[in-house]
Amino acid sequence: MDLRLVLGVADGADQSALASRLGLGETAVRKRLRRLATSGATPWLRRAGSGYHLTDGGRAALGAIGEAASACAAVTAVLGVEVLPVRHVRVVTAILASGSISGAARQLGLPQPSLSAQLSRIERRWGNVLFQRAPGGVSATPALDRLLPHLRLLEKSLSRLAATGMPEDDPGVPCDLEVACEFGFTGLLDALRDEALVDVQQHIVSVPGPDWTPDMRNADICVYADLPLASLTTPPGWTTAVAFEEPAYVLLPRTAVSDRETVELRDLAGHDWLTGPAGTRNHRSVLAVCRAAGFVPRVRFTALNGPSGRHILEAGEAVALTSATLVPAGALRTVRLAEDLRVRLVVGWRHGGPATATAEWMVRWLREQHVQRLAQRRPELLAELRADPVGWPGYVDA
Template identity: 75%
Template sequence: MDTVDLRLVLGVADGDDVLSLATRLGLSETAVRKRLRRLVGVPGTRWLYRTGPRYRLTDRGQAALGTIGETAAALAAIGTLVGVDVLPVRHVRVVTEVLARGSIGCAARHLGLPQPSVSAQVTRLERRWGSALFHRAAGGVSATPALVELLPHLRVLERALARLAETGMPDDDPSVPCDLEVASEFGFTGLLDALRDEALVDVRQHIVSIPGPDWVPEMVAADICVYADLPLASLTTPPGWDTTLAFDEPAYALVPPGADTGRTSIGLRELAGHDWLTGPVGTRNHRSILAVCRAAGFAPRIRHTALNGPSGRHILEEGGAVALTGATLVPPGASRAVRLAEDVRVKVVVGWQRGGPATATARWIARWLRDQHIQRLAERRPELLAELRGDPVAWPCHAAPGPTPRRQA
């Protein structure tokens, strides 16, 4: 339950249909429908019911309308003060419970949550709201000036929520977290919008650089991580994390003019005499190229270490060096991409904190990335997609969708 849910109920009361609600709130129609279905809830306690394509207020919802409006206004006022558009009720409950109990541990026991989970939620709220909320000490916690400023509004909201609870307010769905932190080695166009619209999750993404073999602190502190698992330079998964393969694809060589001679594949040893372009010395890309080439029997002549950025793109456009990439990750201007004859793969992995609220969302991200990858293959390399689908044992992530089951008469 958050600001958007309450505004949806108020919009239904005004007679808005799904399209009008989506326009009013800046959401997709899919996201609006999913939220409305969740708000319908359990018969006997629900605020809304559906009749045909429209949603309407139940008698219980009509009776709660004034309190719903007060709660939405209080949430909006706090959201304005802390600079967020969507404020989940659970965030307010965590803050007020920790303040009332004077201890994160006591608040966790009262909320029925693990102490590390409550501590992590407080830390995330402080980052999202842009200021520290609690002074932490050995004996407990106390309010900072920033939290003291919010207290009058929080008290108003507490009273409104107490009245709202008596009206059968829908419970939060624990499988749909309101917000998550994602640390990603890449930016994926459309992912954040899809998460908000389709998975109903508000995500903050941090693009991180991974210089060595270990996860960087930003990854460990996040709920979900997305990164490349490079050949012979894999990252070690830290304790307490699970991972899944979103997709993998064959490695391609970006070669200078004349090096490919129109061939469909090329062996690594054939590239031994060329200059190579990698990431900076010590990075995983640099170490992976060294390891892959040495496994093929030669040491690459690395002359350029600026894989990303304008200088790297210029080197590739001019055909000044060899570089390795994935089948669909060929940068603009590097048109001479030839598949490696060796079985070298680039993998994209999604990781999440085991047992945390991000499990379902992490798996959703993995499916989304896989679907997007298959779409890119279909557009750019249809012959490769057909080949990968022809070997589902070696390439299970690219399996063709099964036939639609026939409906029984």
């Protein structure tokens, strides 16, 4: 991406044209250009007014930059990926040259387990097994053999560029993060790309039980809901932050209860309930909060998510526990619970890991998006939360 930016500047493209050419937001382009103009002892670019121009070092490196960009394009075309971080190329070529992961780890100054984990991630990202493991070392697979001509050309070009002050991969821009979300958030990936976090993959996962799933533990960042009396326990080595919290609501048939602004749980003791399957967090949460209110809910249906659950609710056959905004807008009727029960959206990441800055950014973005949803769908609730800084401190400055 940086190579293509430099070539675009050489062509005289402005920031708007660069953003369109690279599929980035203009904010991302500005950040990358600013870094390229300040990185290393001999930066390739210099700022002139609102634009950028090549330095003498940039002009001298232009041939090698074009050669490296062509090699990168060939590799990404074969692999079907958008971004090819320099450190990924160095890991693969170092392992290939040494014939073993342990030898490459010594060459790169990394612990062997760390390099092995990096290789596994690169293979997953590139969609190919690159090395055949054996007790005596590793050897290239046919998939890697097909890439070798392009990788060797790229490695040669990078070696030439290293002498010209080529900037390293920006450590503040994670190049291979995976996000496991319990919910899909419209605009999240576009916003990440606009912030120059251009190689973040999002996976929608199910969290059926009381513990983090393997998909969550294997991801760099996890986003999930903590339900009343059924919170997930954070695994050791992970940090969590609450992006937002909101009051618990009940999805009601239109025939249930009068048009009151709130409803107490005990008023719903005679209704059938719809929950997630037995043992899931939603099921356990409903049982816990209803028992705390003095009754055992009559759980008749266990198909909360998907069209079947929505059909049950729209047909007025059951009630279900939800929150202020984590339910699709539409014909379903929601009423706030009188009890002070809260649903929290939590973001988790490995403590001190490379995902920290991105995860913290996601916390802020999710909070801002939540405030916007409240402003559109429940403005009276947003006003109430802002007016109670002690009970709802997260909304004071929202």
